[in-house]
Amino acid sequence: MSDPLPDAEAPERETAAAGPEYDPAAPAPLGVPRTPTGNAEVDALLERLGDADHLDTDGHVEVYEDVHRG
DSSP states (O other), X not given: OOOOOOGGGHHHHHHHHHOOOOOXXXXXXXXXXXXXXXXXXXXXXXXXXXXXXXXXXXXXXXXHHHHHHO
């Protein structure tokens, strides 16, 4: 039989069960609107920029370089 956990550890278990912790450094959309231009190639590149919203900052360079080449 195991000993029960001290009361000080009980809130940790509840927090873990409640969901993931808030991480202010996690990727988050910037909320910058991308207005379609009517040019399919340009619009595709604008949408590609939106991929950076879901990447850590070290992944942004690849997206920016891809768009710049386009």
